[in-house]
Amino acid sequence: xxxEQSKKPVPKKVTAEELDKLKKLSIAQPGLVExxxxxxxxxxxxxxxxxxxxxxxxxxCEQLDVQMAQxxxxxxxxxxxVEDLQNRKKVSEEIYLSxxxxxxxxxxxxxxxxxxxxxxxxxxxxxxxxxxKSGDHLTFIAEVILQGDKTWKVIKxxx
Numbered sequence: 307x308x309x310e311q312s313k314k315p316v317p318k319k320v321t322a323e324e325l326d327k328l329k330k331l332s333i334a335q336p337g338l339v340e341x342x343x344x345x346x347x348x349x350x351x352x353x354x355x356x357x358x359x360x361x362x363x364x365x366x367c368e369q370l371d372v373q374m375a376q377x378x379x380x381x382x383x384x385x386x387x388v389e390d391l392q393n394r395k396k397v398s399e400e401i402y403l404s405x406x407x408x409x410x411x412x413x414x415x416x417x418x419x420x421x422x423x424x425x426x427x428x429x430x431x432x433x434x435x436x437x438x439k440s441g442d443h444l445t446f447i448a449e450v451i452l453q454g455d456k457t458w459k460v461i462k463x464x465x
Contacts, residue, residue, distance in 0.1 A: 398457045401450065404429050410452045415461065419444040 320328075401418060404427035410416060414431075421428045422443045434446040449462040 394453075394457045394459065397448070397450065397460055400427060401429055401458050403427070412452050412454050412456075415449060415451050417449055418447040420447055 404418065405421070405424060406429045408431065410429070417430050417433055419428050419430060419434075419441075420426070422445070427447065428444070430444075432441070433449075434441070434444075437444065446464050448460050448464065450458045450460055453459055
């Protein structure tokens with residue numbers, strides 16, 4: 307016998323009984339069975355329908371709760387921004403109705419007073435500590451900055 311002939315597989319005689327046993331152990335369509343069909347397969351255990359429904363429902367509720375909490379946080383942020391804008395509008399209207407004898411510059415700090423002499427609000431470049439006795443008729447209201455959009459931001463408000 308040559309080396310080439312010895313490497314060839316030798317056919318084995320299989321009996322009908324052994325063939326039936328192999329057919330029972332093998333699967334024609336392994337993707338359709340409810341159990342692992344080969345050694346490398348993961349464990350597949352059938353689940354009850356109620357267990358699937360319960361876990362899916364729980365996951366859905368948790369996800370929606372997270373999304374709703376995010377939206378509530380966004381609403382709170384928007385509400386605080388609206389409140390801030392309303393306050394800026396109110397202060398800006400008060401300042402524009404006050405006596406202004408100069409052209410305010412964006413980014414500069416100014417001071418709002420109530421004048422007992424004029425009986426109205428006055429916008430000034432002079433701070434409360436810089437007046438001396440000449441500012442006795444003025445009551446300090448707020449320190450403000452002119453914003454780029456021509457609204458006024460309050461830095462300090464008198465109590």
